[in-house]
Structure formats: C-alpha cells, structure tokens
Amino acid sequence: MHFLFRTRYEQDLRLFKHNGQTFWYALLVAALLAAPWLFPDYFVSQLVFIWIYSVVGLGLMLLVGYTGQVSMGHAAFLAMGAYTEAYLQSRGWPFVLSLASAALVSGLTGVVVGLPALRVKGMYLAIATLAFGFIVEEGVTRAEGITGGSSGFSLGSLEIFGLPIDSEQRFYYVSLAILVLCVLGVMNLMRSPTGRAFVAIRDSEISAQSMGINLARYKTIAFSLSAALAGVAGALYAHKLRFLSPDQFTFLQSIELLIMIVIGGLGSIHGAIFGAAFWILAQQFIVTAKDWLPPEIGQQTGLQPTVFGLFLVAFVLFEPLGLYGRWLKIRTFFEIFPFYRKGMFRRQKSYMKSERAK
Amino acid sequence: MTAPLLQAQNLSVQFGGLRAVNDVSFEVWPHEVFSLIGPNGAGKTTIFNLISSLYQPGGGRVIFQGEAISHLAPYEIARLGIARTFQNIELFEHATVLQNLLVGRHCQRHSSWWQDLLFTPRVRRTELQFRRHAEEVIEFLDLQHYRDSMVANLPYGVRKVVELARALAMQPKLLLLDEPSSGLNVEETEEMGFWIDDIKNDLGITVIMVEHDMGLVSRVSDRVLALNQGEVLALGTAAEVQAHPGVIEAYLGGVDDE
Numbered sequence: 005m006h007f008l009f010r011t012r013y014e015q016d017l018r019l020f021k022h023n024g025q026t027f028w029y030a031l032l033v034a035a036l037l038a039a040p041w042l043f044p045d046y047f048v049s050q051l052v053f054i055w056i057y058s059v060v061g062l063g064l065m066l067l068v069g070y071t072g073q074v075s076m077g078h079a080a081f082l083a084m085g086a087y088t089e090a091y092l093q094s095r096g097w098p099f100v101l102s103l104a105s106a107a108l109v110s111g112l113t114g115v116v117v118g119l120p121a122l123r124v125k126g127m128y129l130a131i132a133t134l135a136f137g138f139i140v141e142e143g144v145t146r147a148e149g150i151t152g153g154s155s156g157f158s159l160g161s162l163e164i165f166g167l168p169i170d171s172e173q174r175f176y177y178v179s180l181a182i183l184v185l186c187v188l189g190v191m192n193l194m195r196s197p198t199g200r201a202f203v204a205i206r207d208s209e210i211s212a213q214s215m216g217i218n219l220a221r222y223k224t225i226a227f228s229l230s231a232a233l234a235g236v237a238g239a240l241y242a243h244k245l246r247f248l249s250p251d252q253f254t255f256l257q258s259i260e261l262l263i264m265i266v267i268g269g270l271g272s273i274h275g276a277i278f279g280a281a282f283w284i285l286a287q288q289f290i291v292t293a294k295d296w297l298p299p300e301i302g303q304q305t306g307l308q309p310t311v312f313g314l315f316l317v318a319f320v321l322f323e324p325l326g327l328y329g330r331w332l333k334i335r336t337f338f339e340i341f342p343f344y345r346k347g348m349f350r351r352q353k354s355y356m357k358s359e360r361a362k
Numbered sequence: 363m364t365a366p367l368l369q370a371q372n373l374s375v376q377f378g379g380l381r382a383v384n385d386v387s388f389e390v391w392p393h394e395v396f397s398l399i400g401p402n403g404a405g406k407t408t409i410f411n412l413i414s415s416l417y418q419p420g421g422g423r424v425i426f427q428g429e430a431i432s433h434l435a436p437y438e439i440a441r442l443g444i445a446r447t448f449q450n451i452e453l454f455e456h457a458t459v460l461q462n463l464l465v466g467r468h469c470q471r472h473s474s475w476w477q478d479l480l481f482t483p484r485v486r487r488t489e490l491q492f493r494r495h496a497e498e499v500i501e502f503l504d505l506q507h508y509r510d511s512m513v514a515n516l517p518y519g520v521r522k523v524v525e526l527a528r529a530l531a532m533q534p535k536l537l538l539l540d541e542p543s544s545g546l547n548v549e550e551t552e553e554m555g556f557w558i559d560d561i562k563n564d565l566g567i568t569v570i571m572v573e574h575d576m577g578l579v580s581r582v583s584d585r586v587l588a589l590n591q592g593e594v595l596a597l598g599t600a601a602e603v604q605a606h607p608g609v610i611e612a613y614l615g616g617v618d619d620e
Contacts, residue, residue: 013493017486189479196478196485197464197471197492200457204465207454214414215532216440216469225475271456 019191036180040173048172050288054280055179056240059186061265061276063233066190068262069271070199071226072206073121074130077137078261080117081110081231083144083253085238090157090248091150099164103182103239110235111228113140118227122220137258145250156249159242169243179240186233190273193229202226256309263316269326278327286312325349365428367392367536367568372422373412382408384592385422390536395562395569397579399603400589401613406572407449408592410538413570414446415439426536441469445534447525449541449572455514459505459524462513463496466531499531503557519550526557530565537561539571543578551578558582576604576614588613 008022020026040048060082067073085106092102120132144151151157162169169175193199201222204212213219242248260283268279290311294302301307323330329349337344366389373386383405390396398406411417413424415436423430431439445466454462470492473485500506503523508516513524522545529537542558543551555578561567562582573579579586579600586603588595590613596606603609 013490013497016493017489192481193475193479196481196489197468197473198475198478200461200465201468203457203461204454204468207456208452210416211448211452211454211528212465213416213436214440214446215465215528216437217465218435218437229475 017195019188019195037177040176045172048176050284052172052176052179052244054277054284055176055183056237056244057261057264057280057283058183058277059240060234060237060261061268061280062186062190062273063230063237064261065265065268065270065273065276066193066202066233067226067230069265069275070194070206071202071223073223073226074126075117075133075227075230075258076130076262077117077133077135077140077255077258078230078234079253079255079257080137080140081113081234082238082241082257083140083250084110084113084231085235086242086248086253087144087151087157087238088235089239089242090159093159093162094157099162103236106235106239107232108235110238111232114228114231115224117231118224121223121227134255134258137255141250141253141255144253151248151250154250156247159246159248162243175243179244182236182240186236187273187277190233194273198222198225260312263312267315267319267326269328272328274328274331275326278331282327286315364392366390367427368413368570369425370409370413370422371425373409373419373424374421375408375412375417376420381592383412383419386589386592386594387422388587388594388597390568390570392568393562393566394584395558395571395582397571397573397583397586397600398589399573399576399579399586399609399613400595403591404589405592406589407540409589410446410540410570410572413439413444413538440532443533443535444538445529445532445536446538447529447540447542449544451518451521451525453513453521453525453528456512458510458512459508459516459527460493460496460500460510462524462528463499463531464492466499466528467492467495469532495533496531499527502530502560503527518545519547522546522550522554526554530561530567534567537567537569539569539573541572541574543573543575551575554578555581580604 010016015021020029039051060078063081064075064078067075088106088109089102092105093099097105117133117136121129124132145153147153148155162175164178167174169178194202201212201217204215204217205219205222205226209219245252264279264283265276266279267282268277269275287308290308294307296302304310319326325332333349336348368390370386370388373383374381375383386405386409388396398409400406408417412419412432415432415434415438419432423432425431426442426444431442434442454465457465471488473482473488477485500509503526505520505523505527508520508524513521516524522542526539526542529539539558543554546554558569558571559582562569571579571583583600585598586600587597588603588606588609590608595608595612596603598606604614
C-alpha cells in the first residue's frame with residue numbers, strides 16, 4: 005500500500021506525483037522507444053495510427069471532457085490541418101513551418117466555430133458544430149484548385165531539416181515526439197489557471213462568471229486549442245496516408261472521434277490515449293475476427309460501426325468512467341489490496357441544483 | 363464620515379408582468395454585516411443577482427465604491443472585489459475542494475494561456491502563491507481534511523462551508539451570502555455565525571446576507587432590511603425591524619389570535 009507523504013506545495017504541482025509513477029512512466033517511454041526495433045513494420049504502423057488518433061483525441065478531450073462543450077464536427081479540423089499541410093508541402097514549405105501553419109489554420113477556424121458556443125449550449129451547439137463539419141467537407145470538395153476535390157490530393161515524401169522520413173520507424177519517432185509534446189502541453193494547461201477555468205466552465209458557468217472567469221474568452225481558447233491539436237493530428241495523418249480525399253473527413257468520422265474519447269474515459273488525458281488504442285486495436289480485432297465468424301455476420305457491410313456502437317452502449321451502461329476508469333479501479337484494487345470495496349468509485353447522487361439564474 | 367461601500371438606488375427589475383424588485387434603495391457601509399430578510403419571492407436573491415450583474419436592472423442603479431457597476435459583465439464585477447455564494451450550492455462538483463478554492467484566485471492571475479501551456483517559472487510562482495493563500499482560507503474554515511476530496515463526495519454541510527471558502531479565496535471587499543445557514547443544523551448554524559463574525563472583525567470584509575434564520579440575523583447583523591414582494595418594508599437594527607408591525611404581519615408572524 006502506497007502512502008504519499010507531502011511536505012511541500014511543489015510536490016502537488018509536479019507532473020509525476022511520486023517516484024514510483026516516474027519510474028513506471030520512464031519504463032513505458034523506454035519500451036515505446038524500443039518498439040520499432042523489436043516489432044514488425046505493420047505493428048509499428050498501427051502504433052503510429054494510435055499516436056495520431058491520440059493527438060486528435062487529446063484535442064477533443066480538452067473541449068468535451070474538460071470544458072464541457074460539444075463538438076460533432078471535429079473531423080473538419082482534422083481535414084483543415086491535413087489539407088493545409090498537404091498544400092503547403094506541395095509548395096515547398098519546410099515541415100516545421102507547415103505543421104505550425106496547420107495548427108494555426110485549424111486554431112483560427114476553431115475560434116470561428118467557437119462563436120456559436122458563446123451563445124448556445126448543449127443540443128443547439130451540437131447542431132451548430134455538426135453543420136460546420138458539413139460545411140468544411142463540402143468546401144473541401146468544391147475547392148478543387150487547392151484541395152484536389154473528390155479526386156484527392158497526393159502528398160510527396162516527408163523531409164524534416166533535410167532528413168528524409170521514408171520509413172515507418174522514422175515516422176513513428178516523429179509522431180511519438182509530437183504526441184509527447186502535446187500531452188505535456190495539455191498537462192501543463194490543466195495544472196494552471198487556464199485549465200481550472202475550463203473545468204469551472206464545465207461544472208458551473210454561473211459560479212465561474214462570479215469568480216471572474218470571462219466565459220467568452222475561455223470558451224474561445226478551448227475551441228481553438230482543441231482545433232489546433234486536431235490540426236496537428238491532421239498534418240500527421242496526411243503524411244501517414246500520403247493521400248487525402250474529402251470522404252475521409254465525414255460526419256461519421258466526427259462521431260467515431262467522440263465514441264473514441266467516451267470509451268477511453270472522459271475527463272482525463274489517459275482517456276484520449278486509451279480511446280485511441282482501443283480504436284485501432286478493435287479495428288484490427290474485427291478484421292481478424294471476420295474470418296472466424298460465419299459469413300452471414302462476417303461479410304456484412306457496416307460490421308465495424310455496429311461493433312463500435314455496441315461497445316459504446318456497453319461502456320455507457322457498465323463502465324461510464326471508460327477504459328481509464330476501469331484501469332483505475334484495477335490498479336486501486338492491487339494498490340490497496342485487500343481493502344478494495346465494490347462501491348469505491350461510485351459517485352454520490354445529489355439533487356441540489358434546482359434552478360439557474362439564467 | 364466614510365462613504366458607503368455599496369449603494370442601491372431605486373433598483374427595479376421586471377420579469378414579464380411581475381415586478382420582482384420595485385424601487386428598492388439602501389446603502390451598505392464598510393465593515394458592517396447587512397442582512398436582507400423577507401418571505402420567499404420577496405426579491406432578495408434577485409437583488410443579489412442585480413448586484414452581480416447577472417440581471418440588468420430595468421430602473422435604478424448599483425454603485426460600488428463610488429462607481430456605477432450595472433453595465434459591467436459578471437466576471438468584471440468579481441474583479442472589483444465582490445464575491446458571492448449561491449443558495450443552491452454552485453460548486454465545481456468534479457473538482458477537489460482545493461481546486462475550487464484555487465479557482466477563486468483566478469482574478470489575481472497574470473499569465474495568458476500560452477504561458478500556462480508552457481508552464482513558465484512565473485506561472486509556477488503564481489501557482490505556489492495561490493496555493494499558500496488557499497491554504498490560509500482552508501485553515502480559517504477548518505477544511506483541512508476535505509482538501510483533496512472531490513466535492514461530489516462531500517455532505518451538504520461541508521459543501522456549504524466550501525462555498526463560503528471559495529468566496530473568501532477571492533479576497534473580496536464585499537461578500538454576498540445567499541442563505542448561508544439553510545440546510546444546516548443548530549451547531550453548524552452557530553459555527554457559521556462565528557465565522558461571519560470573524561470575517562467581519564478579522565478579515566475586515568463587508569457582508570450582505572440573505573437569511574431566514576432570525577436567530578442568526580439578530581446575532582450577527584449590524585443592520586437589517588426587510589423586503590416584501592419586491593418592496594422595502596423596514597430598515598434598521600435587527601431589534602427595530604423585528605418589532606416593526608409590517609414585518610411581523612408579512613413575514614415573522616406575531617402572536618396569533620386566530
């Protein structure tokens with residue numbers, strides 16, 4: 005059983021709360037760095053997808069999990085980042101600049117999408133973001149001069165500071181580095197006043213205002229940071245697939261991103277990464293399971309969305325805290341063995357908020 | 363003669379056909395505890411919402427430290443030094459008590475979002491300062507062993523105290539308490555009374571309080587304003603207002619001969 009004895013406030017500020025945690029994460033990082041040498045290319049390629057979806061999941065988690073807003077058009081930001089990167093690369097821009105521009109373009113678009121969020125909430129915001137997703141998809145299809153429209157856009161090979169990134173392994177390290185930077189950024193944000201402002205907006209807008217938080221400003225920051233992260237993920241996505249077309253960024257993709265973070269566990273950074281890992285691994289699982297299932301089920305179109313829908317329903321019913329929640333429970337079980345009790349993570353239901361002033 | 367800290371001048375607000383607050387005027391002096399009493403629906407919380415700028419007055423104005431504040435947004439009112447608690451506790455449920463208090467320090471921050479993203483040394487220093495201050499409030503209200511509890515897991519009485527702590531963490535000049543003792547038992551209400559005394563005497567904060575518990579009102583208040591149906595009934599010390607016949611009829615209920 006581990007007891008954390010704190011003597012200084014700095015200890016609560018640290019990213020890793022105690023030396024045990026630092027050790028395990030260092031081990032994890034070492035394993036991830038060694039992975040390309042130990043595993044075949046296909047496995048490494050799947051890990052790259054996990055990193056890319058983790059970054060966009062991180063962005064969506066920031067918006068939905070931490071700030072409590074809704075976004076049903078997040079694939080649009082992915083698209084903006086991907087096409088910006090592809091277009092700038094075709095014009096000869098270096099990777100660092102085009103990546104930064106992809107983030108910037110997506111971030112600015114996020115500000116625009118955030119404008120309805122200042123006025124509407126819940127269902128209406130969902131519809132507004134949904135509409136935005138369709139607008140971007142349509143816009144990308146029509147702007148054939150820039151995006152290649154429905155015929156698609158092919159990307160040339162990637163080069164960073166003159167070093168060609170032509171193998172799975174090299175791209176793996178690039179995307180892992182970017183993921184780590186994004187995770188650190190979001191962790192810093194959440195332990196600072198801005199992150200607390202986000203959580204305050206999620207939990208009670210009225211008291212957030214009464215505490216001096218400018219709702220408009222922070223909602224806008226949340227939307228644009230979330231969009232910028234999706235833009236970065238989009239840029240990586242573009243280089244991974246080497247080919248972009250508008251039908252990769254549909255409404256269904258936005259829904260899949262939402263399912264991903266809900267299954268991962270809303271309100272935690274681990275949730276974004278677990279969700280992405282689940283997403284990719286489940287897809288692999290379905291592909292291999294297709295051969296084992298009887299043909300009436302296995303060869304059905306729409307098997308994948310059905311399975312994911314079923315998973316989502318199962319998680320919402322049985323494990324609302326998501327994969328990360330389940331992992332926390334398992335870890336706590338072993339940490340405080342044999343004192344674990346079934347109801348430890350259950351939240352007390354309270355019926356206190358009867359009326360709001362607005 | 364010092365100037366009043368807060369002045370409400372001919373405040374009125376109307377919701378459809380209902381005059382929730384009708385031509386209410388009062389002054390609150392620095393370092394006093396000023397209570398608003400009256401039946402439910404008298405407009406007491408509405409007056410708080412008018413001061414906090416959550417509603418715009420249809421007529422009249424609110425003056426704080428000599429300046430009109432009704433045109434300001436709610437978050438700007440907080441920056442001026444006005445803190446409030448809510449009748450139905452509006453805490454941040456999925457955050458710990460400590461994090462709730464740290465949000466109270468929000469007005470004192472100097473860093474922008476990108477500095478927070480990089481967690482610059484300045485942000486680190488400010489965070490430690492905020493923590494130190496939040497710990498002072500925790501010690502003042504004896505919340506030490508709830509410090510790291512998620513608010514959603516706390517009982518009602520403790521949540522009330524955390525709500526008060528969060529408002530105090532803002533280091534306000536004026537504190538608006540909306541029914542601080544509702545839902546508290548006798549002992550907790552007494553404790554709340556002691557704390558309001560300490561807030562007035564030790565921290566020098568002016569308090570405006572909406573309250574139904576007349577015992578607490580008599581013990582703590584310097585002056586009392588009685589309201590009924592949006593209009594002023596009586597203004598004076600607690601004893602004067604409680605003896606006022608209009609107040610007795612509308613709210614307190616005297617010795618009944620029915």
